[in-house]
Amino acid sequence: MTSNYIGQPVSRVDGRAKVTGQAKYAAEFNVVNGIVYGFVVSSPIAKGKITVVNTRQALAQKGVLQVFTHENVSGLAWFDRSYKDQDSPSDGSPFRAFQSPEIQFSQQPIALVVAETFELARYAAGLIHFEYEVDEKLVAGLEENLDKARKPKTYKVPMAKPRGKAEDAYEQSAVKHHGDYYHGSEHHNPMEMHATTVIYGEDDKLIIYDKTQGVQNSQKYVKNVFGLSTEEARVISPFVGGAFGSGLRPQYQLYMAVLAALELKRSIKVVLTRQQMFSFGHRPATLQKIVMGASEDGKLQSIMNHAYTETSQFEEYTENIVNWSGYLYQCDNVKFDHQIVPQDVYTPLDMRAPGGVTGVYAMEVAVDELAYKAGKDPLDFRILNYAEKDQNDDLPFSSKELRQCYLQGAERFGWSKRNAEPRSMREGHSLIGWGVATGAWEAQQMPVRARALFSIDGKLVVSSATADFGTGTYTSMTQIAADTLGLNIEDVLFKLGDSSMPMSPLSGGSWTASSVGSAVYSVCENVKKKLFSLARKVENSPFANSDTEDVVFDGGRISLKSNPQVYLTMTEVMQKSGTNVIDEDTISLPNMLKQKFYSRYTHSAVFVEVKVDEDLGTIQVSRVVSAVAAGRIINPKTARSQVLGGVVWGIGQALEEDSVLDNRFARFMNHNLAEYHVVVNADVKDIDVIFVEEHDDVVNPLGVKGLGEIGIVGVAAAISNAVYHATGKRVRDLPIHLDKVM
Ligand code: MOS
16 A cells, blocks of 8 residues: 555645535535425424414415424324434434424424425414413523432443542542532534435435435435335435534434425425524533542542533433543542433534543543642643553553653643743733643444445546545545555545445544545455456466565556566556456444454643733633644644644633523523624634654554544643633633633
């Protein structure tokens, strides 16, 4: 395998299509005449029952085709299982629109108006008359309802086993700390709103353009709910304008668009509004009660974390919040607990580094507090308690260059110039604070199929039904394919986002580069084998007596290692052997036998400088250095972008993003971008990303660990710790608004 492209900062192969507007998103496929538009009506109440629906006035408008509500939708799947998708919580019953008059959460979709124009559908939506029986007994607010906390039936990621005697060790510790850390709810706010366009074919087959992180997941859902065959429901999603987990579950606009298309036998488009983007899942509010002890010389003796997270009344959502507390550092006495508090809101949903973001945030602020109490520099304290193995699973690491992240990050940041004393560094009106935190995320691999077609013209097309939601999958997979077969990158096309392509799971969990990458590598290796066996058989072949080890595939040629002047071009081989196309389809499975003996994670060290205005309390993140160890980096340019995005979101998490639930109405009150603040350019100053060299032959043959989520983990804690260093105020709930530091 050559390395002409892997490891190089190749610009995005889909970049031109994106910046010129040629890249089409789910709501942009409007090629057919007579397409109609659906507009969703959302419930103003959070709990109760619809008692009256009057659609007469809406239906009387010329051009309004239908209004779907619970009163006229029936005949869908009976089985609860049919509504479950790859990312459904294991326990509970997924939300189903229009199946009953019950209202279970604020903004629940209660009607779909279909009309000849979007404007008309939206207008007619306002003409529908609803009456409700309101249930005033609402459960809303995590901290207000801790008395309702209970164990979930299952944990999505099982809690790690406790070890040692955490209570006793804590009692005996010379240095003690305990704190309650709260992280509020957040909503995914990708640029692209959730949307589905259904093209109703003459043969009654549907082509469904959906915003999703998994076309085959959306397809499976549609097939199960509506009783369609694979051929009747093809799902396509070539481009996704950001998702961050919001595209892991099929969202209700998909269900509604398919429902209306089948009922009306028309092509239809349903696009949610920005406000409705706050109606289907969020990062759950989380409270962690952390108790820690260390010896006089700063060695961790005991860690206990009792976490509470919210879920809905109809599904049990859990994520790995607490295991991080036992994972990050060497400590022999550890204990966890994690309870859920069901509330009258929609089920929470995976959001970038789900559980890691919140779990590591609390742990890394607590560790900082303990370091101060032990009189240690926060970085020294972390290195002193470095974990040489994963004590949660009692396994060695497949690789872990976190120490290098600390050292290289500190060097780049200038950490040694830090004055340990809080409020000791200033610049004019600003208090300067420097903080550090550790980040970690899993390095996983999933089974994936890929298909490769190598043609007589020397062009290679590789495909797999995965997604690229801004992550750079198109580009990195093209690089892997080009290097594996030794082609010029211009001769390689990677295709994704079509349910008719070979099997690929949801794109999430940072596993796409490793999983799809391994499949692309394997299938191209198989093409290579075929090509070489053809090359050996052509007339007067220079390779008649050679083995694969004797030749090099590079630049579209096969040449002898011992004498590069002796070669055949790949197109020559195809022509001379009379082969039009080599067509391979390969499944790539994780090597479980090897992997089960190792703990596989990515790591980071995040260094942050903040400037806090002494009079106004305004906080600016002036400098960030993020040092990341994530195995082999396929593309340092797209990889850097992933980490940059993570850091930017970490700034939002620490200082701005906050979905404010009004507990009296169980309603997120700031469901728009005017009041839900996300980071803008003016909030982002200097961000420096370092990739630490890390070799790993356990994770997969390419040594790739994945980068989708590690960039955000640890950022909020580092900011929080920097704010403490600047101001001497320890804030234990996010976001840190200026009133909290004044
Ligand atoms: Mo990520 S939350 O797995 O899209």
